[in-house]
Amino acid sequence: MNDTVNRVAAKTVTDWPVSEAAAGAILTIDLGAVRENYRRLKARLGDVRCAGVVKANGYGLGASQVASALTSEGCDTFFVALPAEGIKLRKAIGAGPDIYVLNGLPPGSEPEAVAADLCAVINSGAQLKAWSSAARAAGRKLPAAVQVDSGMSRLGMAPAEVEALAGDPSAFDGIDVRYVMSHLACADEPRHPANEQQRQAFERLRAMLPESPASLANSSAIFLGPSYHYDLARPGAAVYGINPTPGEPNPMLPVVRLQAKVAQTRRVEKGAGIGYGHTYHAEGPLSLATISFGYADGWLRRSASAAWFEGVRLPFLGRVSMDSIILDISALPPGRLREGDLVELLGPSQSVDDAAGHAGTIGYEILASLGPRFHRRYVGG
Template identity: 40%
Template sequence: MIARKPQITTAGADPRLAGGRLTIDLDALVANFRLLAEKSKPAQTGAVVKADAYGLGIVHVIPVLWQAGCRTFFVALAEEGLRVKAFAPDARVFILNGFFAEAFPVYEQSDLIPVLGSLHELSLWETLNKGRTDKLPYALHVDTGMNRLGLGVDEALAFAADEQAEKPVLLITHLATGDDPAHALNQRQFESFQKLRAAFAGIESSIANSPGIFHAASGNFDLSRPGVAMYGGEPLSDSTNPMRPVVTLEARIVQIRTGLKGETVGYGATATLKRDTRIAICSVGYADGYLRSASGSGVPLRNAVPGGGEGFVAGKKVPVIGRVTMDLTSFDITDLAENAVKPGDYIEFFGPNIALDDAARAAGTIGYELLTSLGNRYHRRYLNTKKGE
């Protein structure tokens, strides 16, 4: 059987003019979704596509997830929900970040479903629905230990016992320490949510985010809602990542120069060369979402984590040298063969050779932040072998 070549869709900046490029492997995204759906069984699997599908683009992500069988989506804002509906009009779309009265006409017209997380929001929703014979659906968020959004457990149990109250179509909570399976808070949250599920008998329930799917108890509920793992991020800390990489970030080499031993590199003169050093200066910086904290020197993080970011080029990893700047990042390529790279070549910042989460750790952050910080100056390439089927 001959393997099909992926179809390539492009977006963003003209590749002839852009300083960097993003390659988004939609086949890998779908494979990750299917793996998570298999792990979630017997629960169904939705998808969290907030922040423009974690920076990958709703316009590209929603159609392939719909084709893969995803029928439920979660976003932060109603505006994002309308964009999802434009590409999947029959999908269920839940809005996570609260409800405000002025948005009610949008919910009436769009079939978006708000996730209500306070007695105030419940009262407001009830008031606005008065007089309607067809009450609009909503989901209920209960806080079982995160102290962020959601009714308290006792508030939710009292609400469940109110026979006059219009009940939700979905009951959700959010794991605070899901990426650390051994943390005691996970078990407490699962136990609290089981009590709530019993009180809201017959109502669909959801607790498992990306890391939660890998907890044995997650299959006891009805719907999982993965986010970062679909996009290639680690679902669990200190474990081998089972997800396929989805996003590759590369930057073009603008110039290769030689700095002499004893000279310094970049703003603040924070890197002093210990040998004659060949330096590749690349056209991506913190304005493009490659964080300044990934600098090789001259940022507070280097006091705690000695190694800064790395690139991958000509078959080897090369370190960031000096500070990452707004539009440029420099790499020490001294250990590469003399003619291994030239201006115009690309260096990988993360992708198949440098894991997203390793790049994030070098910058003192998490893969979520790197993905959702990606700027709009990149040329984007979307790979999809099933396009057009």
């Protein structure tokens, strides 16, 4: 009995499938749109190879499901942020595709990375030495990408480290350098001078390292033109339907639809306080609906937005709560919206980028914040 209890206690909420009936909200993920977005990016890249970034559990949408969809389109290279993500992805998709760990391997994680056949992204001289040592222990060359800091000051070897390595041909013993890579800080701003400055810095730094294919372009950089494409592009956001060209029409298809269930409806009179802190008072009689959805589900408390039902906008009233949001449904005919009905938070009426604009953030944060309590429905796969 105790063993059973321990096994149950060891499982996290994300281990349990959430049925549609039991969930407060439904997240529909269109894998057909994921595949089409990948095809559109590949068409823009021409002969340049196209990877898939599936870190943060595929931007919150399911790394294994997204990776499987991309594999069916010929994608054979994936990027995650952490070794734990890579190990989990390897178990899901099996042997074959390359899986690179963008943040590098923390000290001591090298044996697990070798066992899972992961490719290290080397961001420092210390990581280079550790991966070379792991190669000696494994008795074979180990695959890696060497990342250089071309001007973002986040990850990658500093120029001084690269210059020091230029005079040490033995530094890469045991390492199969498959790419030299870097990352642009301002790719979503096409006219920003930092883009060309970083590209030139990347050219200078990669010339000092072992001759290898190069990778620089994220989603937005794919749209900067061929000079940024090199040999491998690494799109993430665009695959998931986030606009890679802010201020212009989105060239990608939407991937997600998020709907929440109505938990209760009510009628209130003028002056009624609504929500925590009574930050809103009814200016006249109102019809309200409370939905089973809140900041515990990843909808940011600072968000000021609305839901939609049959094309009708239903504004939020008062504060976003942990598990609920109050909607003004006065625009609907009385009794039209009932307990158990679904209202839309993300979808045709409000894109991920629209929701991000209301919250003062970016689409990446909206998707990556989506919690585990939804019933996840995959279509188009």
